[in-house]
Amino acid sequence: MGNLCGKPSSDPFNQPGRRLDSAPPPGQPASSSVPASARPAKSSPAKVGGPPRTLGGGAPSSTSSSADDARRKAAEAAEARLQQSKKGGQLKAQLAKQQGKSRVDTLKDASESERRHRDIDSSVAALRNA
Secondary structure (H helix, E strand, C coil), rough: CCCCCHHHCCCCHCCCCCCCCCCCCCCCCCCCCCHHHHCCCCCCCCCCCCCCCCCCCCCCCCCCHHHHHHHHHHHHHHHHHHHHHHHHHHHHHHHHHHCCCCHHHHHHHHHHHHHHHHHHHHHHHHHHHC
C-alpha cells in the first residue's frame, strides 16, 4: 500500500543503500535525514578554561574571606538545625510516649484493636445473612 498524499520520489528507501562502515557518497552530508534548515548553525566552540572556582562562588577574583564567610553561614545553619531538632515537636512527643509504654501496654492495645476488628467482622457477617 502506498502513501495516498505523498510523492513517490520522497521515499527514502528508493535510494541505493550502503554499508554502515562506509563513508557517505561525495556531495551528500553525513546526516542527510535531517534537513539543512533544522540543523544548528556552526558556531565557534565554547571557551573552556580559566582559573578554578568553588561552587557557589561569585566572581573568580574572590578571596579567602568569602570562603570564611560561607563556612560561617554553614555553621550557623547547622547550629539552627540542631537547636530546632532539640526542641522537638508533636512527632517527638508521640515517639517518647510510645517508647515509654511497656510491652504489656503495647500488647494490650493490639488485642483491643483485634477485638474491635472481630466485632466489626461479625456484625458485617450478621448483616449479610439477615
